[in-house]
Each structure stands twice: as structure tokens, then as C-alpha cells.
Amino acid sequence: MADGSQIRIGVLSCTNIVRKVSRAINLAPNATISAIASSITNSIEETKSFVLSNNFPPTVKIHGSYESLLEDPDVDAIYFPIPASLHVEWAVRAAHKGKHILLDKPVALNVYEFDQIVEACEANGIQFMDGTQWIHNPRTAKIKEFLTDPVSFGLLKTVQSCFSFAANEDFLRNDIRVKPGLDGLGALGDAGWYTIQAALLANSSKLPNTVSALPGHVLNDAGIVLSCGALLDWEEGVTATIYCSFLANVTMEITAIGTKGTLRIHDFVIPFQETEASFTTSTRACLSEHKVRNEIPQEVCMVVEFARLVGEIKYRGAKPDGFWLSFSRKTQVIVDAVKESIDNNLEPVFLSGR
Amino acid sequence: MADGSQIRIGVLSCTNIVRKVSRAINLAPNATISAIASSITNSIEETKSFVLSNNFPPTVKIHGSYESLLEDPDVDAIYFPIPASLHVEWAVRAAHKGKHILLDKPVALNVYEFDQIVEACEANGIQFMDGTQWIHNPRTAKIKEFLTDPVSFGLLKTVQSCFSFAANEDFLRNDIRVKPGLDGLGALGDAGWYTIQAALLANSSKLPNTVSALPGHVLNDAGIVLSCGALLDWEEGVTATIYCSFLANVTMEITAIGTKGTLRIHDFVIPFQETEASFTTSTRACLSEHKVRNEIPQEVCMVVEFARLVGEIKYRGAKPDGFWLSFSRKTQVIVDAVKESIDNNLEPVFLSGR
Incomplete structure (x- = not known):
């Protein structure tokens, strides 16, 4: 170009x-x-x-x-x-x-x-x-294909996603992610953001009916979330659990279970390798390992896609692609609901109308 | 012999x-x-x-x-x-x-x-x-070693365990596990039993403080659990989530995350191979794959251990090993608590004194 x-x-x-x-x-x-x-x-x-x-x-x-x-x-x-x-x-x-x-x-x-x-x-x-960034890794498109395949995966029943890392003392004292005046949402707005998008991805970006924070969250002295979990609930029997933490060893998991298949990823946020990413699927008990090459790192994929969309508007008079605004908004709605549930004695938060 | x-x-x-x-x-x-x-x-x-x-x-x-x-x-x-x-x-x-x-x-x-x-x-x-049976697989002893290693694993923060399989129509209509008069506890007493023992194993067999059923459980017409999840809560910031289901593809996961390490198993109930079982550990981001040979299948390991303990009593006047009675009792206490929480609008159940 x-x-x-x-x-x-x-x-x-x-x-x-x-x-x-x-x-x-x-x-x-x-x-x-x-x-x-x-x-x-x-x-x-x-x-x-x-x-x-x-x-x-x-x-x-x-x-x-x-x-x-x-x-x-x-x-x-x-x-x-x-x-x-x-x-x-x-x-x-x-x-x-x-x-x-x-x-x-x-x-x-x-x-x-x-x-x-x-x-x-x-x-x-x-x-x-x-x-x-991980949403733009070519692996994510392959994962979506599997999750929407009625033969290999069937209908989603549950997705469990987790992103944790053990922040050091300096981070826990000084990083903007643990300061009320700055990022304010702690591990939930940071690590949790990824896990929520993983849950949305597995559910065709549909907002859940309710969100409930789980017992066992950890807050710092300023009330910022250092670690928490939540349960997202769609129609009967379809759920997601998310776990995010600044206090546990680095772990980046998605396990999605459908009526016919299971998906497993161990490095969904930052792939272990920069130019190849893998995931495992099983249909019934039959396992397959998948490797997806990406010629460019996932953060470059993100910029390329963003610039492509902007280029469509600038050079071809296209309208903005509203998916990303809507996807971020849904993520923020769920972040807010987890926070609200934590503040409200873990009561479920109903998302209808949000 | x-x-x-x-x-x-x-x-x-x-x-x-x-x-x-x-x-x-x-x-x-x-x-x-x-x-x-x-x-x-x-x-x-x-x-x-x-x-x-x-x-x-x-x-x-x-x-x-x-x-x-x-x-x-x-x-x-x-x-x-x-x-x-x-x-x-x-x-x-x-x-x-x-x-x-x-x-x-x-x-x-x-x-x-x-x-x-x-x-x-x-x-x-x-x-x-x-x-x-899986508790007696030699792999389980190796897993325990990792989970109690202060250098490689550190202190447990969360364990997520899941056992599901997609039962067929005949099972869902006629199996004793879905009949109120027979096994009565459905997926919770069957698949859930394993997931609860996995959570206990990761927590040195300590009963949690509270147990809360999660939204999204599925019951059959007779009120038997076909699918459910629960959150087990120990001291601040130490939790387990379990998920058990007769309605989702066969999946048998344990993911345990400590302050320094992570453990992953994908076939904890029935290993993919009869005479070798694997698991993955990571300490920080450094991954290792472990394989454990078992000369005899895990159900034989169970019988051998049971017969050994009975032999100690019969031939050497030993006392019974009370661990197993206590371990089963704790598991049953948690099964009951999940059921009670489901019956009681998902309220947390406090286990103190049980």
C-alpha cells in the first residue's frame, strides 16, 4: 500500500x-x-x-x-x-x-x-x-468456526474463562490499575475484560440475562478489585464462569463445552508463540490439536483491521462497523454488573434493558 | 501373594x-x-x-x-x-x-x-x-506433590473442576442416576462427586467455609439435578468452582492456580490411556508436561489399596485407615450443601459444624 x-x-x-x-x-x-x-x-x-x-x-x-x-x-x-x-x-x-x-x-x-x-x-x-488484541488473532476466527459448528460443537452449555497473573509489590502499590482515581476497575477492568469477551465470543456476543459475582473476591484497601469471579447466565442451563486476578500465577484459559464438543485454550490472551497459536478441540472423546499461523503478531492484526475499517470510511465513504462499539459496550455492561453485584452482597444483577 | x-x-x-x-x-x-x-x-x-x-x-x-x-x-x-x-x-x-x-x-x-x-x-x-478410582491413579499422587510444593505451586488461589458427559435419551429417562427413589442426587452425586473431590484434593482435604450453587442449574421433571455448578469458598480469596452435567460433551478438567504455579488435567476421571496418564504444570510461564506410568489400571490400584488396608487389619491387627471415611463424608457434606443451596434460591450454605 x-x-x-x-x-x-x-x-x-x-x-x-x-x-x-x-x-x-x-x-x-x-x-x-x-x-x-x-x-x-x-x-x-x-x-x-x-x-x-x-x-x-x-x-x-x-x-x-x-x-x-x-x-x-x-x-x-x-x-x-x-x-x-x-x-x-x-x-x-x-x-x-x-x-x-x-x-x-x-x-x-x-x-x-x-x-x-x-x-x-x-x-x-x-x-x-x-x-x-487476542480477538484479532487469526486463531480466534478458527475458534469461532468451531464454536458455531452444529456437528462438532453443538450448542454451548458452559464456558469457563480465566486470566490471572501474579503482580509484584510495586504493581500492587503503584500501578494505575489499582488506583481508584485512574483505572478504578482493578483486575475486573483489566484481566476480567478479556475473560468477559471470551464468554461473549462463545455466546455469539449475546448479553447474559443475569450476572452474579462469586464469593471469594479480594479488594485492596481502596476497595479496588484484586481478584474476583463471576457467573454469567443465559437461558436455562447455559452459563459462563469468569475468574480474574492480580494475585495468582499467570494463567489464560478458555474451556468451552457444548452438547457435542469441547474447546480448550491455554494462552488465549497472549499466545505462547508470536507467530503461531494453538487450541484443542474434542468432539465426543476424540481430540484434535489445531495450530494457526499468523504472519504478523496479533497486535498488528488489530491495527490492520482498525486501519482497514477507517480506510473504508475515509476512501470509500463506508459507514463505521458498529460491531466493535457494541461489543465493547456489552463488555462494559458486564464489568459494571460484576462490580454492582460485589457491592451488593453478591446479589444477581439482571441485564434486561441495559 | x-x-x-x-x-x-x-x-x-x-x-x-x-x-x-x-x-x-x-x-x-x-x-x-x-x-x-x-x-x-x-x-x-x-x-x-x-x-x-x-x-x-x-x-x-x-x-x-x-x-x-x-x-x-x-x-x-x-x-x-x-x-x-x-x-x-x-x-x-x-x-x-x-x-x-x-x-x-x-x-x-x-x-x-x-x-x-x-x-x-x-x-x-x-x-x-x-x-x-482416579484418586488411586499414581498420577494423583504426583499431582498432590505439585499442589503442595511451595516453590513450584505456592499457595492455592482457585481450582476449577468440571466433569460432564452427554447422556443419551435412554439414560436420561431410565438410569438410576436420574430417579428420585434410587440415586436421587443426579449429576451432582455422580459427576459432581468427582469434581468435589478434585476441589478437596487441591485444598488438602479441608472443608470449605461456604458452598453456593450457581445460577443455571437444570433439573428434570422429578427435580433431579441434570446439570449444575457451585462455588466453594475457603479463607479470603481461595475458591473452587465445580461444574457437573449429564447434558454436555464429555469433559474432565482440573485447572488449579496457585500463587506461583498452575496445574492442568484434561482427563482426570478416566485417563485417555489406561496405563499412562499425563498432566501439565507451569511455574510462572514455564510449562512442563508430565507423564506417569501405571502398571495396572486405576481401578485395580483402588482395589489393591483397599485390600492392602483390609489385610493390615485382618493379618496384622491394624486399625482402619480413617482417611477414606472422612474424605467421603466431606464430599457428601458438600454434595448436600450444593443441593440445599439449589433448593434455597442459591443462598450460600455455611459448613461450620457439619
Whole structure:
């Protein structure tokens, strides 16, 4: 693809995750980094040095503020590596400036905030996508094929998904994910986000009827979730359990059981290998191991798909693909419901109308 | 071992499971089948033909009733392949006759019944064991080693265990496991029994503080559990979820996550291979696959261990090993609690004092 047709992405601040995502943008043939904004916490000098050490294109513009980046006519879309508490303000402002949005999870502190982003995106024809990478791994498409195969898998009965990692002392004290004013949703908005999307994926993205937090959650002194589980309940006998934790060894499982088949994945969030990912299926007791090659890492797949959708709008007058906005919203609704159930003595939360 | 020192086992009736267990007794060097009882549903003629077609020793005595077998001085121990609703009566009678007891799960319809068996066993110096086979697979000992290793596994945070199989129409209509008068506890007393023991095993056989049934259980018209899940809760942040079902594809998983390591098994109830069983561990993100050879199938390991304990009592004046009575009782307490929670609008059941 000629450079002229690449989608130009602006990056809002330079945090650690930007190293991975900027590499992904560099590797995506249909996208490029055109600008980065420094912020109160990153001076222009720091941003310059970050840009140099992370192989940003030499043409990249460095803005002194988020506002300035939002005004840049050479920015088609913005990637937001900022705390969730700032999402609603900056994503809404970006949408009103006609910038497409790649937003890290959790997409907001709650769905009421997120609905302001939804409204701004819909009013301004903005393509939205949350920054969950594994969904874009080619393996995920193969998994969906199996989960919707009436012969090999049948009808879903239960899906159990789990993402944990043992955070160190420094993380548990200082990371934005354990601070009420910043990401606020703790392990639930971080590790839990992935497990909820795994449950939705297995259920054709259908919202469950009820969500109940499970006994045994752990909160820090500020009331932030460090570890919790939840049960999602669809029609009779179809359930999902999720488990997310900052306090347990790194584990990334999906086990989905249908009437005829079973799916198992042990590395669903970050595949053990960068260019090949595997999963196991069984139909009755007959096991198969599947390997799916991906020529490019999954975070690049994400950027490629995001830039493709933005390109469809920019060059071919297409409408935004609303799936991603809706998928993120459902995830946020479930995150909120788990939190509400925890705050309400583990009572089930009914999602009808949400 | 000379024949004279073999433990002589009597079998109470001939049902399908007897084919597997009688083969196991035949293969166990320290046990032999000395007698079988026919019953109202099996005539003496039928029992004779069963004995012939299942390679029972030619010396086996055929009794016309359970009572007659209980009086047989050439029977040291009894295996009870009879519905759970009959366990309390016949196990108590057997204990009073000095017969050691190998009892299929669920060991009783509830713990109040089971406590009568406990009392009779303790009053008469009876060795008790429930017929759960996987616990005796040499793999299980290796799993326990990993789960109690402070360096590789650390402290348990959560264990998720699941046993399901898709029963056919005939099973769902006629099997004793779905009949209120017979086994009565449905998938919970059958598949669930295994998952509960897996959770106990991972928690050093400690009873949880509370047990809560999860939303989404399925009952048949007679109120028998066909599918359900439950959450077991120990001290802060240590939990287990179990899932058992007659309605989902055959799946037999244990995933245990500690502070430092993770254990995964995909065939814990019946290993994919009869003479080798595997499991996977990871410490941090470093994976290892373990294979454990067993020279004899796991059901034979069970009989060998049972006969060894009975032999210790019979030949060396040892006392019964109380672990198995206590382990079965804890399992039954949890089965009862899940049932009680289902009957009580999924309220958590506190196990203190049970």
C-alpha cells in the first residue's frame, strides 16, 4: 500500500503499552504513526527521546498537549493509552473532531460514561475499536468456526474463562490499575475484560440475562478489585464462569463445552508463540490439536483491521462497523454488573434493558 | 501373594459397573472375588451366567440374597454396586457383620444417612472406601506433590473442576442416576462427586467455609439435578468452582492456580490411556508436561489399596485407615450443601459444624 493511503494514527501520551502498540502500528502496512502528544506527566523532551528509542517515523509530529494533537489535520485516528478515568473526556472530544478511536480497555469507568463515547461516535461517523488484541488473532476466527459448528460443537452449555497473573509489590502499590482515581476497575477492568469477551465470543456476543459475582473476591484497601469471579447466565442451563486476578500465577484459559464438543485454550490472551497459536478441540472423546499461523503478531492484526475499517470510511465513504462499539459496550455492561453485584452482597444483577 | 492371604470380596448384585470392578478385583494380586449375591432383579440363573461371562473365579459362591452373602464367613469385604438409596441399610448391616466396605459414590442420599454408616464402621473396626478410582491413579499422587510444593505451586488461589458427559435419551429417562427413589442426587452425586473431590484434593482435604450453587442449574421433571455448578469458598480469596452435567460433551478438567504455579488435567476421571496418564504444570510461564506410568489400571490400584488396608487389619491387627471415611463424608457434606443451596434460591450454605 502506498504511503499516501496509510491511516495516520496519533498517539495520546507515551506510556509503557505504547512501545508494543507503536511497534504494531509500524508493522501494519496500512497504518503509520503521524503524531504523538506529550502531557503533564511527559515533557516534550521526554516524548522526543521516547519517539527516538521506539523507532517512530522521522516525520512524526510532537504535540505539546492533547488538545493540539486533536486539532492536527494529519491525524485520522487516535490511540489512547491513558487511564480509564480520562477516556470519556478525550474520546468524546476526539470524536467531535472527527478522529477515529482505538481505546484501551477498560473503555470507561462505567457504561454511563461509555454511552457518551457511543453517542459521540455515532453522531460523528467515527470508527471505534477497543484495544483487545487476542480477538484479532487469526486463531480466534478458527475458534469461532468451531464454536458455531452444529456437528462438532453443538450448542454451548458452559464456558469457563480465566486470566490471572501474579503482580509484584510495586504493581500492587503503584500501578494505575489499582488506583481508584485512574483505572478504578482493578483486575475486573483489566484481566476480567478479556475473560468477559471470551464468554461473549462463545455466546455469539449475546448479553447474559443475569450476572452474579462469586464469593471469594479480594479488594485492596481502596476497595479496588484484586481478584474476583463471576457467573454469567443465559437461558436455562447455559452459563459462563469468569475468574480474574492480580494475585495468582499467570494463567489464560478458555474451556468451552457444548452438547457435542469441547474447546480448550491455554494462552488465549497472549499466545505462547508470536507467530503461531494453538487450541484443542474434542468432539465426543476424540481430540484434535489445531495450530494457526499468523504472519504478523496479533497486535498488528488489530491495527490492520482498525486501519482497514477507517480506510473504508475515509476512501470509500463506508459507514463505521458498529460491531466493535457494541461489543465493547456489552463488555462494559458486564464489568459494571460484576462490580454492582460485589457491592451488593453478591446479589444477581439482571441485564434486561441495559 | 499366596491365595490364602488374598482379601475375599463379595459382590452385592450384578450391574453393569460390576464388569469393570470385578475385572479389577481379578487383576489385583491381593484380592479375589469369593461370592456374589443375586437379588430381586437378578435371578440366580442370571447371576450364574453373569459370573461365567465375566471370568469370576470358578470357586465363587452364588448367594440367593444379600442377607445370605452377609453371613458368608468366606467374605472379608463387600463391594456394593447398588443404588444409593439402599446404601445405608446394607452398609450398616455389613459393618455389623464385620465386613469391610467398598461403596460406590454417592455414598448415601445425604450425610445424615452416611453418618449411620460412619458410626457402624467405627463401632466395628471396619475399613471403608468409596469407589472413586482416579484418586488411586499414581498420577494423583504426583499431582498432590505439585499442589503442595511451595516453590513450584505456592499457595492455592482457585481450582476449577468440571466433569460432564452427554447422556443419551435412554439414560436420561431410565438410569438410576436420574430417579428420585434410587440415586436421587443426579449429576451432582455422580459427576459432581468427582469434581468435589478434585476441589478437596487441591485444598488438602479441608472443608470449605461456604458452598453456593450457581445460577443455571437444570433439573428434570422429578427435580433431579441434570446439570449444575457451585462455588466453594475457603479463607479470603481461595475458591473452587465445580461444574457437573449429564447434558454436555464429555469433559474432565482440573485447572488449579496457585500463587506461583498452575496445574492442568484434561482427563482426570478416566485417563485417555489406561496405563499412562499425563498432566501439565507451569511455574510462572514455564510449562512442563508430565507423564506417569501405571502398571495396572486405576481401578485395580483402588482395589489393591483397599485390600492392602483390609489385610493390615485382618493379618496384622491394624486399625482402619480413617482417611477414606472422612474424605467421603466431606464430599457428601458438600454434595448436600450444593443441593440445599439449589433448593434455597442459591443462598450460600455455611459448613461450620457439619
